[in-house]
Amino acid sequence: QKEVEQNSGPLSVPEGAIASLNCTYSDRGSQSFFWYRQYSGKSPELIMFIYSNGDKEDGRFTAQLNKASQYVSLLIRDSQPSDSATYLCAVKASGTYKYIFGTGTRLKVLA
Amino acid sequence: EAGVVQSPRYKIIEKKQPVAFWCNPISGHNTLYWYLQNLGQGPELLIRYENEEAVDDSQLPKDRFSAERLKGVDSTLKIQPAELGDSAVYLCASSSLGGSTGELFFGEGSRLTVL
Numbered sequence: 001q002k003e004v005e006q007n008s009g010p011l012s013v014p015e016g017a018i019a020s021l022n023c024t025y026s027d028r029g030s031q032s033f034f035w036y037r038q039y040s041g042k043s044p045e046l047i048m049f050i051y052s053n054g055d056k057e058d059g060r061f062t063a064q065l066n067k068a069s070q071y072v073s074l075l076i077r078d079s080q081p082s083d084s085a086t087y088l089c090a091v092k093a094s095g096t097y098k099y100i101f102g103t104g105t106r107l108k109v110l111a
Numbered sequence: 112e113a114g115v116v117q118s119p120r121y122k123i124i125e126k127k128q129p130v131a132f133w134c135n136p137i138s139g140h141n142t143l144y145w146y147l148q149n150l151g152q153g154p155e156l157l158i159r160y161e162n163e164e165a166v167d168d169s170q171l172p173k174d175r176f177s178a179e180r181l182k183g184v185d186s187t188l189k190i191q192p193a194e195l196g197d198s199a200v201y202l203c204a205s206s207s208l209g210g211s212t213g214e215l216f217f218g219e220g221s222r223l224t225v226l
Binding site: 036044103 | 146151152153161167202206213214219
């Protein structure tokens with residue numbers, strides 16, 4: 001079992017729809033969770049981080065964390081073609097500054 | 112404020128040749144990471160530095176890879192000799208141990224092609 005798992009996609013959604021991206025992790029002691037967006041040929045950039053159970057909203061993005069079930073998700077409302085990218089889930093291992101990344105989910109927003 | 116700077120952006124070499132990548136982190140960031148990213152995969156940690164100390168190099172193939180971070184600022188990652196399977200993007204990232212978000216800041220990456 002991989003430490004951080006994501007569906008590689010592609011996930012295709014029409015413009016204006018909600019895109020839902022999911023991530024599961026194996027280290028139950030993990031404390032910090034991050035979503036990075038990576039455009040093709042570019043480096044990852046942080047779009048959301050979440051530490052506590054529940055939802056965290058920032059503009060069109062909502063991160064959801066459920067530590068009991070060991071999953072974290074990212075919702076993108078009113079998806080735009082410019083949101084088309086690979087979304088990487090990263091988990092900070094407990095007690096360290098080691099970040100473990102999933103393989104990423106490729107999102108395609110269709111105009 | 113300048114971001115993480117990496118060079119070269121692209122490098123094409125023949126197998127068995129050496130190659131080196133350089134990274135200058137964001138000023139004041141004491142933690143520096145080298146990640147390897149293959150096409151369609153997420154970044155995989157090669158080595159992590161806290162200041163000048165390599166605190167996690169368990170994933171670094173030490174038979175051919177080496178890294179250094181002299182004076183706790185710039186870092187160099189070297190491969191000697193390169194193999195075909197080393198073709199990938201080498202990402203450098205930095206963060207501040209005292210930072211509030213724990214965010215990693217990535218450089219643009221160095222894309223290596225081994226022929």
